[in-house]
Amino acid sequence: MTNVPTHPQWCDRQECTVTPDRPPGAHCSRPVLLRPEDREAMYLRVALHQADRPHGLPVVVCVEGYDEDRAKDPNPLALLALSTRQATITAHLLRRLVQRARS
Numbered sequence: 001m002t003n004v005p006t007h008p009q010w011c012d013r014q015e016c017t018v019t020p021d022r023p024p025g026a027h028c029s030r031p032v033l034l035r036p037e038d039r040e041a042m043y044l045r046v047a048l049h050q051a052d053r054p055h056g057l058p059v060v061v062c063v064e065g066y067d068e069d070r071a072k073d074p075n076p077l078a079l080l081a082l083s084t085r086q087a088t089i090t091a092h093l094l095r096r097l098v099q100r101a102r103s
């Protein structure tokens with residue numbers, strides 16, 4: 001029997017913490033980083049995560065907020081772990097709110 005982990009297609013091996021030696025890690029996609037501009041309050045980091053154990057846990061969309069560059073302080077001020085259903089609905093609601101704010 002082999003202990004070689006299988007990774008989802010979206011998993012970035014640089015970010016993934018699932019290894020044959022450490023199977024209870026988490027698969028992670030390559031994060032998207034948003035730096036604040038024009039008086040925006042936070043740095044944002046968005047990525048997919050999926051714990052490897054127990055098997056079958058759902059994929060979550062993680063949104064982390066930092067008050068300064070993550071390289072200076074790796075502890076997020078805020079963390080949202082959204083199911084794909086919640087992320088889909090939240091994205092739709094945010095788009096509608098932004099349209100309203102701009103009208």
Ligand SMILES: [Zn+2]
Pocket residue numbers: 006007008011012013016017018026027028
């Ligand atoms: Zn992985």
